[in-house]
Amino acid sequence: MEVIEFIEDLDHYDDDDEHIRRPRVLRDRTDYFEQYDEMDFFRRFRMNKNTALFVLDQIEHQLAYADYRNAAIAPINQLLIALRFYATGCHLTSVADYGGVSSSSSCRIVKKVSHALASLLQRFVKFPTTNEERNKVKHDFFLIAGFPNVLGSIDCTHIKIQSPDKLMT
Structure with missing residues (x-):
């Protein structure tokens, strides 16, 4: 019976309802540096912790927000979300769930981190x-x-x- 009620609810769906915003969901963000030992961290992000911190030091100024209002995503979390995407090749939704952010945020983060990393090209690739x-x-x-x-x-x-x-x- 629940399926029939769901289908009936879909019949009442109106295209004008699309402009209604979904409620904002704030998710807990895991501290992967604390949660994983060196081996598990490397398996998930294809980079050891020290290297991740070195890379973060190089690009943090490009990832940081002026303030942390509205639960801004910390640069370390942005880097780890992008590294997870690079390491797994998963869909952005899977990476977003893993990082505790929305799919649209994960998309913006991967783009932002990719540009930040690309800016290091002249310094590290010869x-x-x-x-x-x-x-x-x-x-x-x-x-x-x-x-x-x-x-x-x-x-x-x-x-x-x-x-x-x-x-x-």
């Missing part, structure tokens, strides 16, 4: 600029792994992707 430097880097990579003509690499988590045609069988 590519060879002269032919001599390029040739040395290529030679060193070849000595390490036998790959010819490599100028750089990134550290990634390799995830096996199941081919869609194999999912159908």
